[in-house]
Amino acid sequence: xxxxxxxxxxxxxxxxxxxxxxxxxxxxxxxxxxxxxxxxxxxxxxxxxxxxxxxxxxxxxxxxxxxxxxxxxxxxxxxxxxxxxxxxxxxxxxxxxxxxxxxxxxxxxxxxxxxxxxxxxxxxxxxxxxxxxxxxxxxxxxxxxxxxxxxxxxxxxxxxxxxxxxxxxxxxxxxxxxxxxxxxxxxxxxxxxxxxxxxxxxxxxxxxxxxxxxxxxxxxxxxxxxxxxxxxxxxxxxxxxxxxxxxxxxxxxxxxxxxxxxxxxxxxxxxxxxxxxxxxxxxxxxxxxxxxxxxxxxxxxxxxxxxxxxxxxxxxxxxxxxxxxxxxxxxxxxxxxxxxxxxxxxxxxxxxxx
Amino acid sequence: xxxxxxxxxxxxxxxxxxxxxxxxxxxxxxxxxxxxxxxxxxxxxxxxxxxxxxxxxxxxxxxxxxxxxxxxxxxxxxxxxxxxxxxxxxxxxxxxxxxxxxxxxxxxxxxxxxxxxxxxxxxxxxxxxxxxxxxxxxxxxxxxxxxxxxxxxxxxxxxxxxxxxxxxxxxxxxxxxx
Numbered sequence: 001x002x003x004x005x006x007x008x009x010x011x012x013x014x015x016x017x018x019x020x021x022x023x024x025x026x027x028x029x030x031x032x033x034x035x036x037x038x039x040x041x042x043x044x045x046x047x048x049x050x051x052x053x054x055x056x057x058x059x060x061x062x063x064x065x066x067x068x069x070x071x072x073x074x075x076x077x078x079x080x081x082x083x084x085x086x087x088x089x090x091x092x093x094x095x096x097x098x099x100x101x102x103x104x105x106x107x108x109x110x111x112x113x114x115x116x117x118x119x120x121x122x123x124x125x126x127x128x129x130x131x132x133x134x135x136x137x138x139x140x141x142x143x144x145x146x147x148x149x150x151x152x153x154x155x156x157x158x159x160x161x162x163x164x165x166x167x168x169x170x171x172x173x174x175x176x177x178x179x180x181x182x183x184x185x186x187x188x189x190x191x192x193x194x195x196x197x198x199x200x201x202x203x204x205x206x207x208x209x210x211x212x213x214x215x216x217x218x219x220x221x222x223x224x225x226x227x228x229x230x231x232x233x234x235x236x237x238x239x240x241x242x243x244x245x246x247x248x249x250x251x252x253x254x255x256x257x258x259x260x261x262x263x264x265x266x267x268x269x270x271x272x273x274x275x276x277x278x279x280x281x282x283x284x285x286x287x288x289x290x291x292x293x294x295x296x297x298x299x300x301x302x303x304x305x306x307x308x309x310x311x312x313x314x315x316x317x318x319x320x321x322x323x324x325x326x327x328x329x330x331x332x333x334x335x336x337x338x339x340x341x342x343x344x345x346x347x348x349x350x351x352x353x354x
Numbered sequence: 355x356x357x358x359x360x361x362x363x364x365x366x367x368x369x370x371x372x373x374x375x376x377x378x379x380x381x382x383x384x385x386x387x388x389x390x391x392x393x394x395x396x397x398x399x400x401x402x403x404x405x406x407x408x409x410x411x412x413x414x415x416x417x418x419x420x421x422x423x424x425x426x427x428x429x430x431x432x433x434x435x436x437x438x439x440x441x442x443x444x445x446x447x448x449x450x451x452x453x454x455x456x457x458x459x460x461x462x463x464x465x466x467x468x469x470x471x472x473x474x475x476x477x478x479x480x481x482x483x484x485x486x487x488x489x490x491x492x493x494x495x496x497x498x499x500x501x502x503x504x505x506x507x508x509x510x511x512x513x514x515x516x517x518x519x520x521x522x523x524x525x526x527x528x529x530x531x532x
Contacts, residue, residue, distance in 0.1 A: 005374070005381055005389070005508070031393065114394055142413075175416055176374065176389040178381045257416070264414030338419055 003178040009034035011143045011179050012076070012102055012166065015150035017042055020185045021100075022071045023049035025062040027081060030114040031170035032104035035076045048187065056081040060088030067097035068209045070197025072154060072188065076102035078170070079120050080111060089163060090129030094211035094222070096196075098157035100150070101135065101165045104173040107334035115334020116170035116257060121311035124167050125285040132223055134230055135163035136237060137285040141259040143177035149282070151182050160233055161196075167284065169307065171257050171336060239282035240291060244270065248277025250349055251295050253316050254305040255281045257336060262305055264339045265346065272343075274350055284312065289319035296320040300353035305342055306330045325353060355410045357495050358418040360435055361486075362403040363427025363448070368482030372425065373404035375486065378504035379496050380408040388416045401430065408495060423493055425485045426452065427468070444492045446485045464488050466530045472523065480516075480523040487527025498528050 006014070013035045016024075024039045036052065043050040049066075053059045059075045066073040077085065082103045092099050105120045107113040124137045136156050140146040146168060153164030193199050196207055213219035241259075244266050245251070254262040259280035269276035279295060281288050296302060301324050304313045310328045317326050329345040331337045359376065361369040370391055377389040385408050392403040405421070407413050423444040424435040432452045439445050441460040450469035466488045468481035490498055502521050509517060 003381065005378055005387075170393075171390060171416065174391055174393050176377060178387060260413070261415040261417075263412070267414065336417055338417060339415055340419060 003180050005176050006143055006147075006179040006181075007034060007176050008143050008146055008168065008173045009104065010038045011146045012150050012168070013038035013042065015147040015182055016074050016100065016154070017046070018182045018184045019151040019154040020072050020187050021048065021074055021154070022187055023051070023066045023073050024075065025051045025053050025059040025066070025073070026075045026077065027053050027056050027059055029078045029081045031106055031116070031173045032076055032078045032102065034173070035102060035104075056084035057088070060085035060092075063099050064088055064092050064095070064097070067092065067099045068095070068198050070193035070199060072098075072158075074100040074102065076104070078104045078106045078114075079108050079117070082120060082123070086123075086129040088129075089135065090131050090133065091211045092163055093129065093133035093135070094131065094226070095209050096161040096226075097209060098154075098161050099163055100153045100157055101163055102150070103165060103167050105167065105169040107332070113334050114170060116172070116307065116336060117332070117334055118169060118256060118258065118307040118311070119332070120167070121284065121306070121308060124165055125287070125315075128163070128165070133162075133226060134285045135165040136160070136233060137165045137167050137283065139167045139255040139259075139282060139284050140172060141241075141256055141280055143172070143175065143179050145282070146172060147179050147181060156233075156237060158194075160229060162229070162233075167256065169257050170334070234286040237283060238286045238288050238290075240288040241280045241282060243278040243280070245277035245279065245295060247275055248295070248298065249275040249300050250277070250346060250353070251292075251299040251302045252276060252278045252305060252346070253281070253292065253302060253312070254278065255284055255312060258305050258307055261337060261339060262342065265342045268339055268343060269346055274346060276346060281312070284315075287315045287319070289315065292316060292319040293321065293323075296323045299324060301349045302326045303342075303346055303349050304328050305337060305345075307336060308332065325349070355495070356413075357408045357423060357493060358421045359406045359408070359489070359493075360403060360421045360424040360438075361406070361427075361482075362401070362424065362431035362435055363482075365400050365402040367402065367427045368479060369402045369425070369427060370404050372482040372486045373406045375483075375501055375504050376406050376408075376490070376496075378508045379500040380406070382504055382507065383496055383500050385410060386413050388413050390416045403431070423489060425489050427481070427485065428452065429454075444489060446489045446492070448481060448485055450481070462492060464492060464530050466527055468527070471526055475519065475523065475526070477519060480519055483520050483523035484527035487524035488530045489527075490524075491528035491531035498524060
């Protein structure tokens with residue numbers, strides 16, 4: 001299949017179509033409105049459902065409903081819109097139905113601005129809604145990954161009957177890169193709906209999908225089952241990429257857009273005689289803790305770089321468990337840190353750990 | 355090899371499109387490429403700028419502080435990027451709208467009266483292609499022909515009637531760099 005130049009938001013939208021997306025419910029917000037723009041003509045053209053809702057709350061509840069019916073569904077938004085959807089995430093997670101959520105993060109808190117940010121890391125991986133659950137959170141660093149991880153989000157969501165979230169940011173949404181689109185999968189026919197789906201109980205006992213369990217012992221059992229599932233996901237689905245870590249003495253950890261900025265930092269550091277390596281988490285939940293712990297044994301120090309005040313930093317520190325110094329550099333407000341401001345931080349860490 | 359090119363002007367001058375044509379040409383030539391716009395609550399007449407990175411290895415940072423080349427289409431862009439171009443780099447100045455000259459002697463500066471030439475050629479909107487022609491000729495990373503092919507391969511159907519004029523504009527600009 002040939003590479004074509006795609007814009008980030010359209011990449012995610014088209015990849016979802018090819019993954020067999022049957023219905024999309026969403027509400028526009030910059031910097032991800034092009035996802036809706038693309039799907040608004042693409043889905044009807046294929047005889048599938050595109051619906052611009054009256055609000056993000058409506059979007060997520062329509063996603064919940066369509067997911068209960070066994071349809072392959074998705075919504076997308078950017079930071080403030082994602083906050084509005086959180087109640088729905090929790091219901092979906094407890095009801096154990098699959099859904100894909102796209103968050104193209106923008107500057108916050110509040111209405112913030114429309115520039116790229118990673119300020120929603122905590123929200124995505126720690127507290128996507130009330131109660132004990134985690135979505136599977138995939139963080140692309142380029143547009144080929146944005147396409148591939150969107151498809152993976154559907155597969156994992158269905159495999160584990162949970163939320164697959166793609167955590168991108170405004171710059172990934174707006175940029176263009178060559179992408180090889182995944183092949184077009186056929187939409188699942190109605191008779192192949194999952195056995196748990198609400199498809200009309202003709203000839204079988206009714207299925208019940210709920211997130212309401214009034215008896216304490218019953219709800220505890222549900223929680224124990226959910227926790228067992230989360231452990232299984234954590235054991236099977238951790239993904240990351242490494243750059244020049246074989247002989248690294250200093251380790252950078254960064255995800256998404258900053259992850260790729262740090263690829264440049266590693267190259268420049270090596271040219272300057274500093275043996276730096278990079279670990280770029282692809283899944284930020286589950287987090288590549290075991291591999292980071294292993295690398296912490298090898299290196300002198302760790303530098304975490306993010307477009308926030310230090311959120312993934314906490315997960316890195318938990319993984320490193322004090323074995324090595326873990327330092328942080330971050331920018332906010334929609335600013336992407338560039339290699340020439342990260343390099344001095346790396347040099348400082350180098351000097352500090354010699 | 356890595357070239358980092360900024361195309362900057364005001365909305366309506368076709369800076370984003372010029373960058374896209376460059377990106378298409380680089381992709382078709384087998385390079386890694388990223389195109390990233392400055393975006394925000396913009397309007398016609400507001401700033402419009404993109405960064406194109408062309409590389410023979412996987413591209414890390416999609417943004418750069420000091421480009422290896424720049425096309426500046428209006429005065430604010432000249433003020434922002436004339437000092438930023440890296441030593442040894444190329445600066446294409448749309449001299450129709452930018453009266454000032456660069457004082458730098460460590461970069462190659464091409465003064466191209468893009469807006470005037472475009473008007474003479476019958477459409478002011480192809481000033482972007484004239485400036486792009488000059489840049490690509492001066493950079494030497496991609497043959498000018500690859501840009502013409504990129505237009506042929508990727509220009510939307512409804513714009514195809516403009517193909518000959520765009521090609522002519524690329525050639526016209528290239529003359530300034532020969």
